[in-house]
Amino acid sequence: MGPENSFRRKFRCGTRERTNYTMDDRIVRYGELVPCKTAFIDAHTPGSDQKENFTIIGGGVSESPDQHVHIAIPHGFNIGAAGQPPKCRNSLHDHNTAEVFFVLSGRWRFFWGRWGNAGEVVLEQGDIINIPTGIFRGFENIGTEYGMIMAILGGDDAGGGVHWAPQVVEDAADHGLILGENGKLYDQKKGQNLPDGIGPMPIMQNEELAKRPELTTMDVVPNHVARYWDMFALSDRKPVNVIGKNGLLRDKPGFEVNFITRGSSNENQESQQFSSVLMPVRGHWRISWENGSTVLAPGDTMSIPADFKHSIVPAVTGEAALYQIVGNNDPAGHTWKAQ
Numbered sequence: 546m547g548p549e550n551s552f553r554r555k556f557r558c559g560t561r562e563r564t565n566y567t568m569d570d571r572i573v574r575y576g577e578l579v580p581c582k583t584a585f586i587d588a589h590t591p592g593s594d595q596k597e598n599f600t601i602i603g604g605g606v607s608e609s610p611d612q613h614v615h616i617a618i619p620h621g622f623n624i625g626a627a628g629q630p631p632k633c634r635n636s637l638h639d640h641n642t643a644e645v646f647f648v649l650s651g652r653w654r655f656f657w658g659r660w661g662n663a664g665e666v667v668l669e670q671g672d673i674i675n676i677p678t679g680i681f682r683g684f685e686n687i688g689t690e691y692g693m694i695m696a697i698l699g700g701d702d703a704g705g706g707v708h709w710a711p712q713v714v715e716d717a718a719d720h721g722l723i724l725g726e727n728g729k730l731y732d733q734k735k736g737q738n739l740p741d742g743i744g745p746m747p748i749m750q751n752e753e754l755a756k757r758p759e760l761t762t763m764d765v766v767p768n769h770v771a772r773y774w775d776m777f778a779l780s781d782r783k784p785v786n787v788i789g790k791n792g793l794l795r796d797k798p799g800f801e802v803n804f805i806t807r808g809s810s811n812e813n814q815e816s817q818q819f820s821s822v823l824m825p826v827r828g829h830w831r832i833s834w835e836n837g838s839t840v841l842a843p844g845d846t847m848s849i850p851a852d853f854k855h856s857i858v859p860a861v862t863g864e865a866a867l868y869q870i871v872g873n874n875d876p877a878g879h880t881w882k883a884q
Contacts (some may be wrong), residue, residue, distance in 0.1 A: 546769060547700060550724075559858065563594050566850075567838070568747050568834070568837060568839070570616070571616060571618075571847060571848035571849070571850075572839060572841075572845065572846070572847045572848075573601050573602075573615045573616060573845065573846045573847075574842075574844075574845050575842065575843070575844025575845055576844075578599050578601070578615070578626065578782070578844075579599070579613035579615070580597035580599055580628065581597065581598045581599070581600075581611050581612045581613065582595075582596070582597055582598075582733070583595075583609045583611050583730070584591045584607040584608065584609045584611075584612055585598065585607070585608055585609070585635075585636075585638075585707065585730075586608060586709060586713065586714060586717040586719055586722055586724045586730060586797060587635075587636040587713055587716070587722075588609075588730075589717065589720035589722050589732075589734070590636065590713075590716050590717055590722075591719055591720075592632070592633065592634055592779065593633065593634055593635065593636050595629065595630050595633045596627060596628070596629045596633050596634075596635060597627070597628040597629070597742060598612065598625065598626075598627055598739065599615075599625055599627070600612050600613065600614045600615065600619070600623075600625050601615050601616065601624040601625055601846050602615070602616045602620055602622075602623060602624035602625075602628060602822060602848060603616075603617070603620060603623030603624065603625075603698075603701060603703065604620065604623065604701075604702065604703065604756070605616070605623050605625050605698070605703055606623075606625075606640070606698065606703045606704070606706055606707050607623070608706075608707070608724060608728060608729060608730045609730055610729070615846075616848055616884070617647055617818075618848060619701045619881040620701070620820045620848065620872055621700070621701060621799055621819065621820065621824065621872040621873075621877070622697055622698060622699055622701075622798075622799060622800045622870065622872060622877070623697070623698040623699075623700070623703045624694075624695070624696070624697060624698075624702070624757060624822055624824075624846060625695075625696040625698065626649070626693055626694065626695050627684075627693065627694050628691060628692070628693040629651075629685075629691070629692060629693075629697065630690075630691050631686050631687070631688055631689055631690065631691075631692075632685070632686065632687075633685065633686055634683055634684065634685035634686075635684050635685070636681050636683055636709065636710070636713040636716075636719050637657075637660075637661050637681040637682065637683045637709070637710035637712075637713055638682065638707045638709050638710065638713065639678070639679065639680065639681050639682065639707070639708040640678065640685070640698065640699075640703065640704040640706075640707060640708070641678065641695070641700075641704035641705055641708075641878070641879070642678065642699030642700045642703065642704035642798065642799070642877040642878060642879075643675060643676075643678065643698065643699035643798030643799070643800075643877065644675075644696065644697075644698055644699075645672050645673065645674065645676070645696065645697040645698075645788065645798070645802065646668075646673065646676070646679075646694045646695065646696050646697075646869060647671065647672065647673040647674075647694065647695050647751065647824075647826065648668050648669055648670050648671060648672050648673075648692070648694050649670070649692075649693045649694060649695050649826060649843060649844055650670060650690075650691075650692045650693050650843075650844075651669075651670075651686050651688040651690065651691070651692015651693065651694075652667065652668075652669050652684065652686070652687050652688035652692065653667065653668050653669075653684055653686055653687065653688070653692060653694060654666075654667050654684065654685045654687045655667075655668060655674055655682065655683075655684045656678070656682070656683055656684070656685070657676070657680045657681060657682040657683070657760065657765065658680065658759050659681060659710070659754060659757065659759065660710075660712075661683055663680070663760060663761065664746060664760060664761050664762035664764070664765055664766075665762065666762065666765065666766050666770055667687065667772065668770070668774065668791055669773070670826065671772075671773025671774075671776075671777075671826045671827065671866060672770070672771070672772050672773050672825075673770070673771050673773075673776075673787060673794075673802070673868075674769055674770050675769045675770075675786075675788055675796055675798070675880075676765075676769065676795045676880075677760060677765065677769060677880045678839055678879040679757055679758060679879065680757060680758060680759075680760055680879060680881070680882045681710045681757070686720075693844070693878075694787060695846075695868075697800065697802070697870055699799045699800065699877035699878070700799060700877030700878075704877065704883035706728050708749065709749075711748045711749055711754075714746070714748050715748075715843040717770065719867070721733040721734040721738060722749070723738075724743055724745065724746040725739055725740075725743045725744070725745060725746060726743060726744050726745065726746050726747065727743055728733065731785065748795060749836040763764065767796065768795075769794055769875040771787055771794055771879055773826075773866070776793070776804040776866075777804075777806055777866060779793075779804075780804050780805060780806045780808065780809045780866075780880060781806070781808040781809065782808055782809060783804065783809045784803045784804060784805045784809045784869070785804040785809075786801060786802075786803055787802045787803060787804050787868075788800075788801055788802040789801040789802070790881075790883075791813060792816065795881070795883055796881050797875045797881040797882055798873060798875070798877060798878075798880070798881070799872070799873065799876060799877035799878070800870055800872050800873060800875075801870070801871050801873060802868060802869070802870050802871075803868070803869040803870075803871065804866065804867075804868060805857060805866070805867045805868075805869055806865060806866050806867075806871075807828075807859050807864075807865045810857055810858045810859060810865075811856060811857065811858070812856050812858055814834065814835075814854040814855055814856045815854060815855070815856070816834065816851075816852050816853055816854045816855070817849065817851060817852075817853075817871050817872075818851060818852070818873075819851050819871060819872035820848065820849065820850060820851050820871075820872050820875075821848075821849045821851075821869060821870060821871040821872065822846060822847065822848055822849065822869070822870040823841060823846070823847045823849060823867060823868075824845075824846050824847075824867065824868045824869075825841050825842060825843045825844075825845060825865075825866070825867045825868075826843055826866050826867065826868060826869070827843060827859040827864050827865055827866040827867075828843070828859055828860075828863055828864055828865030828866065828867075829841065829842050829859065829860070829861050829865070830857060830858065830859055830865065830867050831856075831857075831858055831859070831860040832847060832849075832855055832856070832857055833855060833856045833858075834853065834854060834855040834856075835854065839865075840860045851872075857869070
C-alpha cells in the first residue's frame with residue numbers, strides 16, 4: 546500500500562471527534578466483508594435462513610452478538626449490506642428512520658404492506674430505492690445467482706432497531722428463536738432462554754397495525770425508486786443528487802445520496818463539511834488525497850472524514866458509476882414530505 550498507511554490526523558466525524566484512524570482503516574474491501582447468518586429473528590425460518598447480513602459502518606440493527614462491525618466511527622448514518630442466494634427473502638419489517646437500498650449484484654424484488662402484498666417492484670444492478678418509513682417491507686433475490694444489496698440506514702443508532710410484522714415473530718418462535726424486550730435474540734436450539742426479568746419483545750397489536758398505510762405501487766415507485774440508466778444519463782456533466790431535499794427522490798433522511806459517473810467526476814481535490822462514504826457500483830475508482838491514493842472496486846466501501854480534501858475519478862477506461870453518501874445537519878427520522 547502507499548503512503549496512506551502512515552497518514553494520521555484528527556478528523557471530525559459528523560458532530561463527534563475520533564483520532565488515530567488511518568485512511569486504510571476507513572476502507573472495507575468486498576472480499577473482506579464478514580457475514581453474519583444469525584443477525585435477525587428470521588434466521589431459522591425456512592426461506593430466510595440462508596441470508597447473510599453485513600454491518601460495514603456504524604452499529605447497524607443486528608439483533609445478534611455475532612455481528613461483526615467493520616468501521617465503528619459515527620457518521621450520522623449506517624452502512625450495511627445483505628447477501629442472499631436465489632429465492633431467499635428478508636422478512637417483513639420496519640425502521641424508525643430511512644432505509645435505502647441499491648443493488649450491487651443480482652435481481653431483487655422489494656415488496657411491502659401488512660402482508661407484503663400492497664405493492665412490489667423489481668430492481669437490478671445500480672437501481673436504488675428509498676423505502677418510506679411506516680410500512681413493513683421485505684426483499685427477495687429473484688435472480689439465478691448469489692446477489693447483494695447495499696443499505697443506508699438513517700441515524701447513528703439506525704433508528705433504534707427493527708420492528709417486525711407479527712407473523713414474522715410468530716414464525717420465528719416456531720423455529721426456536723425468541724426476541725427479548727432488550728432487543729437480543731435467544732436461540733432455544735442452543736439451549737438459550739429469556740433471562741429472568743426479561744420478557745419477549747411485544748408483538749405489534751391491531752390498533753397500531755391499523756395506523757400503518759398500505760401504499761400502492763403507484764405511491765412508492767415514482768417517488769422512491771430511481772433507475773441506474775436514468776441516473777447514468779443525467780450525470781453526464783455533473784453529479785446527480787439522488788436523495789435530498791431537491792433530489793430525484795425528495796427526502797431529508799439525515800444524509801444525501803449523490804450519483805457520480807465518468808462525465809461528472811472531478812480531478813480537483815475537494816472536501817465535504819460532513820463525513821461521507823464512497824461506494825462504487827460499476828468500474829474502478831481512484832480516490833486521491835495529499836500524499837496518498839487508493840483504488841476502489843464495486844462492493845468496496847470507503848469512509849471519508851469531514852473537511853478532508855480528495856478527488857474521485859475512474860481509474861481505468863470503461864463504464865464507471867459510484868454512489869456518494871454525505872451526512873448533514875438534518876435529523877434522522879420519518880420520511881420527509883415537502884409542504
